[in-house]
Amino acid sequence: MANPSLLILPGDGIGPEVMAEVRRAIDWFGAKRGLVFDVSEDLVGGCAYDAHGTPLTDETMAKAQEVDAVLLGAVGGPKYDKLDFSVKPERGLLRLRKEMDLFSNLRPAQCFDALADFSSLKREVVAGLDIMIIRELTSGVYFGEPRGIHKEGNERVGINTQRYTESEIARVARSAFELARKRSNKVCSMEKANVMESGILWRDVVQEVHDAEYPDVELSHMYADAGAMQLTRWPKQFDVIVTDNLFGDLLSDLAAMLTGSLGMLPSASLGLPMANGRPKALYEPVHGSAPDIAGQGKANPIACILSFAMALRYSFDEGANADLLEGAVQTVLADGVRTADLMGPDGGTPVSTTEMGDAILAAL
Amino acid sequence: MANPSLLILPGDGIGPEVMAEVRRAIDWFGAKRGLVFDVSEDLVGGCAYDAHGTPLTDETMAKAQEVDAVLLGAVGGPKYDKLDFSVKPERGLLRLRKEMDLFSNLRPAQCFDALADFSSLKREVVAGLDIMIIRELTSGVYFGEPRGIHKEGNERVGINTQRYTESEIARVARSAFELARKRSNKVCSMEKANVMESGILWRDVVQEVHDAEYPDVELSHMYADAGAMQLTRWPKQFDVIVTDNLFGDLLSDLAAMLTGSLGMLPSASLGLPMANGRPKALYEPVHGSAPDIAGQGKANPIACILSFAMALRYSFDEGANADLLEGAVQTVLADGVRTADLMGPDGGTPVSTTEMGDAILAAL
Numbered sequence: 001m002a003n004p005s006l007l008i009l010p011g012d013g014i015g016p017e018v019m020a021e022v023r024r025a026i027d028w029f030g031a032k033r034g035l036v037f038d039v040s041e042d043l044v045g046g047c048a049y050d051a052h053g054t055p056l057t058d059e060t061m062a063k064a065q066e067v068d069a070v071l072l073g074a075v076g077g078p079k080y081d082k083l084d085f086s087v088k089p090e091r092g093l094l095r096l097r098k099e100m101d102l103f104s105n106l107r108p109a110q111c112f113d114a115l116a117d118f119s120s121l122k123r124e125v126v127a128g129l130d131i132m133i134i135r136e137l138t139s140g141v142y143f144g145e146p147r148g149i150h151k152e153g154n155e156r157v158g159i160n161t162q163r164y165t166e167s168e169i170a171r172v173a174r175s176a177f178e179l180a181r182k183r184s185n186k187v188c189s190m191e192k193a194n195v196m197e198s199g200i201l202w203r204d205v206v207q208e209v210h211d212a213e214y215p216d217v218e219l220s221h222m223y224a225d226a227g228a229m230q231l232t233r234w235p236k237q238f239d240v241i242v243t244d245n246l247f248g249d250l251l252s253d254l255a256a257m258l259t260g261s262l263g264m265l266p267s268a269s270l271g272l273p274m275a276n277g278r279p280k281a282l283y284e285p286v287h288g289s290a291p292d293i294a295g296q297g298k299a300n301p302i303a304c305i306l307s308f309a310m311a312l313r314y315s316f317d318e319g320a321n322a323d324l325l326e327g328a329v330q331t332v333l334a335d336g337v338r339t340a341d342l343m344g345p346d347g348g349t350p351v352s353t354t355e356m357g358d359a360i361l362a363a364l
Numbered sequence: 365m366a367n368p369s370l371l372i373l374p375g376d377g378i379g380p381e382v383m384a385e386v387r388r389a390i391d392w393f394g395a396k397r398g399l400v401f402d403v404s405e406d407l408v409g410g411c412a413y414d415a416h417g418t419p420l421t422d423e424t425m426a427k428a429q430e431v432d433a434v435l436l437g438a439v440g441g442p443k444y445d446k447l448d449f450s451v452k453p454e455r456g457l458l459r460l461r462k463e464m465d466l467f468s469n470l471r472p473a474q475c476f477d478a479l480a481d482f483s484s485l486k487r488e489v490v491a492g493l494d495i496m497i498i499r500e501l502t503s504g505v506y507f508g509e510p511r512g513i514h515k516e517g518n519e520r521v522g523i524n525t526q527r528y529t530e531s532e533i534a535r536v537a538r539s540a541f542e543l544a545r546k547r548s549n550k551v552c553s554m555e556k557a558n559v560m561e562s563g564i565l566w567r568d569v570v571q572e573v574h575d576a577e578y579p580d581v582e583l584s585h586m587y588a589d590a591g592a593m594q595l596t597r598w599p600k601q602f603d604v605i606v607t608d609n610l611f612g613d614l615l616s617d618l619a620a621m622l623t624g625s626l627g628m629l630p631s632a633s634l635g636l637p638m639a640n641g642r643p644k645a646l647y648e649p650v651h652g653s654a655p656d657i658a659g660q661g662k663a664n665p666i667a668c669i670l671s672f673a674m675a676l677r678y679s680f681d682e683g684a685n686a687d688l689l690e691g692a693v694q695t696v697l698a699d700g701v702r703t704a705d706l707m708g709p710d711g712g713t714p715v716s717t718t719e720m721g722d723a724i725l726a727a728l
């Protein structure tokens with residue numbers, strides 16, 4: 001059987017630096033655990049625009065469709081702020097999500113014990129926090145038509161469309177219920193059904209899927225504004241949260257920030273099963289391209305390394321190897337090894353991006 | 365000259381209880397400070413639906429248009445959850461906002477010193493916090509057309525439209541810049557210009573209004589997801605935040621929760637000047653109708669009383685009297701007088717809704 005294939009898209013800013021450490025981890029698993037991947041690398045985002053005038057070429061898109069999993073670093077930077085909307089770095093990422101049909105975005109918000117004091121929240125509120133936000137990723141206001149800016153009389157008008165079909169809601173709801181069964185069997189769905197009809201449909205369909213297929217899972221509904229409040233007040237009341245693309249964007253970033261472990265958080269974006277049974281999949285850190293520290297060896301590679309761990313788990317059914325990698329990260333943190341973003345109340349040994357990679361390999 | 369007029373709409377849940385304390389404060393200002401209001405009272409929300417089959421009658425709407433200011437308690441409750449969208453309690457509130465054209469919603473997120481320990485955030489992150497979120501309140505996805513749920517083939521599709529015109533953005537931007545000039549001269553505007561064209565227009569128009577009319581004010585832009593993060597990480601970096609209706613809904617609730625003083629926070633919704641020069645205005649607490657504790661004398665009337673203080677300030681130019689009322693609230697808090705929601709780490713004297721009203725009147 002052929003080796004499983006990975007497409008690596010380091011992207012912009014700190015993307016290439018953190019991805020370099022992931023490649024070392026990939027190599028380690030090949031050499032030491034017989035887990036050999038066919039790895040190819042390509043451009044996405046601003047760097048793709050610089051090279052080809054588009055944030056994602058058709059060739060790269062086609063490659064992404066063929067591989068078993070895509071690992072992405074980060075896209076964007078101030079250099080590209082003035083670009084036309086249609087060629088902004090973000091469009092490359094959005095095209096990947098849309099054309100690979102990655103409708104289920106798993107964003108764990110997990111507080112690493114060694115880092116609980118980094119949170120702006122009180123230790124007791126966040127210590128041990130481990131929730132999972134499932135964000136719908138291929139529809140909603142991100143992709144709805146009509147959209148754009150046009151003139152009416154003398155003035156410009158900006159339009160976007162929030163649009164959800166029943167089946168789009170049902171499939172992401174299913175992925176939330178499935179995941180809940182492997183965790184605490186509890187899902188909270190968030191929308192604004194009190195002001196948006198698309199929110200009413202969201203609530204109804206989630207409830208219907210629940211009643212018909214997952215009656216054993218505990219389901220609750222919450223308005224998204226109340227959700228933002230409750231996440232801030234007492235996040236441990238939640239386990240799995242399922243919500244739409246735009247609310248998911250805000251709420252998952254909020255949840256990530258609660259943990260104080262932002263540079264640590266991975267994500268998985270999953271689609272339908274391919275012919276080989278594996279889901280279409282893209283893995284990326286939650287953090288952005290951090291252009292302010294790019295190229296200085298300051299970036300924390302852990303979120304990107306943990307994204308590879310998620311790939312091991314969700315694409316390759318390599319739970320034990322994922323545990324191994326996650327365990328190595330925990331060890332290194334417990335040992336006080338700290339990139340700049342992790343230097344805080346508890347002191348620790350300051351290290352560069354590469355040294356953090358070294359430490360994790362050593363712990364493996 | 366006729367007395368200034370107030371329309372009181374207590375609404376549902378704890379609305380009537382907290383509003384009863386506001387009425388006592390209003391009476392106090394009449395008796396002791398010669399500030400006499402013509403006060404009328406009417407129904408909004410679920411109670412209006414119970415009485416008239418609609419959450420806001422045309423008569424009440426007409427009255428709201430005529431008075432100098434509206435004070436609202438809260439709307440909604442589980443009893444009304446199954447009602448049709450068009451007659452839900454919330455529609456009464458949304459109709460008031462829309463028909464009075466209350467485009468500028470001022471939501472202070474202020475941390476009361478005596479309550480800083482109530483926050484789930486660390487004391488140093490929130491103590492002394494005092495920011496103002498200006499939320500656009502009459503447009504965006506709350507009101508955009510087309511909207512609704514329809515069938516396409518076998519499946520339901522839910523649609524809402526985010527729509528902003530240049531002038532809608534410009535006028536709320538102006539109100540943010542005006543307010544910033546009276547505060548720290550600093551505005552941060554939030555949208556998702558990286559994924560939504562309506563966000564691009566928002567960013568451009570805010571910048572244009574700034575450059576043409578308010579070049580002295582410091583203006584920055586932030587994506588709303590990053591805004592949610594930064595509010596959580598270090599809210600004191602902000603002073604005035606301006607954002608659209610939906611982002612404003614989430615971000616202002618988030619900001620309110622940060623302070624730990626949710627039961628304390630008022631809001632003002634302002635429109636265009638009327639013939640007498642006063643803006644169309646509605647004042648309401650940020651908290652909801654809290655049906656779980658309604659009718660038990662447990663509710664905290666302070667947010668509603670401080671909403672009346674905002675009315676004194678923004679509708680009636682009675683800054684000194686507003687200061688007086690706000691000062692009385694501070695005194696009472698410093699004295700340890702506490703409704704149930706305020707009973708926490710620091711002990712204090714537990715009081716009922718009415719006793720809190722008594723204490724504030726005594727402090728006046």
Ligand SMILES: CC(C)[C@H](C(=O)O)[C@@H](O)C(=O)O
Pocket residue numbers: 090093094249558559589
């Ligand atoms: C970069 C941007 C387009 C993206 C989004 O808005 O989805 C990001 O914020 C994210 O959450 O992955």
Ligand SMILES: CC(C)[C@H](C(=O)O)[C@@H](O)C(=O)O
Pocket residue numbers: 194195225454457458613
């Ligand atoms: C009650 C509801 C319609 C309302 C809103 O969504 O605007 C509320 O959440 C608010 O923020 O005032």
